[in-house]
Amino acid sequence: MAKKHIPMAIAYDFDGTLADGNMQEHQFLPDIGMKPKAFWEEVKRLTKEHQADEVLVYMNLMLRRAAAAGVPVRREDFKARGQTIALFEGVDGWFDRITAYGKSKGVRIEHVLVSSGNAEIFAGTPIASKFSQIYASKFMFDENGVAAWPALAVNYTTKTQYLFRINKGAHDLSDNAKVNQFVEKKARPVPFENMVFIGDGSTDIPCFRLVKEQGGLSVAVFKPHTKGAKSKAEKYIADDRVHCAAPANYSEDGDLDRIIKAAIDVVAARAALSSMFDEAS
Numbered sequence: 001m002a003k004k005h006i007p008m009a010i011a012y013d014f015d016g017t018l019a020d021g022n023m024q025e026h027q028f029l030p031d032i033g034m035k036p037k038a039f040w041e042e043v044k045r046l047t048k049e050h051q052a053d054e055v056l057v058y059m060n061l062m063l064r065r066a067a068a069a070g071v072p073v074r075r076e077d078f079k080a081r082g083q084t085i086a087l088f089e090g091v092d093g094w095f096d097r098i099t100a101y102g103k104s105k106g107v108r109i110e111h112v113l114v115s116s117g118n119a120e121i122f123a124g125t126p127i128a129s130k131f132s133q134i135y136a137s138k139f140m141f142d143e144n145g146v147a148a149w150p151a152l153a154v155n156y157t158t159k160t161q162y163l164f165r166i167n168k169g170a171h172d173l174s175d176n177a178k179v180n181q182f183v184e185k186k187a188r189p190v191p192f193e194n195m196v197f198i199g200d201g202s203t204d205i206p207c208f209r210l211v212k213e214q215g216g217l218s219v220a221v222f223k224p225h226t227k228g229a230k231s232k233a234e235k236y237i238a239d240d241r242v243h244c245a246a247p248a249n250y251s252e253d254g255d256l257d258r259i260i261k262a263a264i265d266v267v268a269a270r271a272a273l274s275s276m277f278d279e280a281s
Contacts, residue, residue: 082124
């Protein structure tokens, strides 16, 4: 009989966590002839003026500015732009290595994206296939395959919804009943104490706090060799939002690598101890 592996989920933000900056800045904004500063300033202005959701505003502005510039916004166009994104050091080999380490400890690792960025752009990155679930803002496409309207906006507070979806195995976004359904903790597919959240910024704070308070591990990452980045991440520790902070370097034997492997060890040891208690009772 095959050994049953212990479920564990590692949830990641993307922008500033797995790659530098916002994903739209790498290729999309240059294509429409806008500088990042000008684009995000307009987003902020419109958000305040209309008292709107900032994610919905930036997605709408992407489509409007692209139309004005005559830039195509089909699914394949977004995906092609994702191929240009440079990931942080070590990210390419991270997922297979961590999954293999988990397997060696009897832990089944599930990698999940929880991002306010665009799912369609992320789909073009070389790491997209490594994720079992991708929760990111996405567009609705018309009969010609052209992006017509925001279909899903993932903002800083709604991010926490997706952690509960991981926790309960409620991955169908059209099913709001299942994610709100009462499920005893011991019956949930991925307990929060078997969950890690890795993020970098203020939009990740609700996820940091939720995972930390529910017994999981919250890790703030920061861009190496960047003025003020480390102190910002360390403030999350001081504010009791995360357990630790580490450079956004995913290389083997780096700080982040050791932290996550230690977390896997803890999950495996806790499961072994629980099994011993069950056998003794």
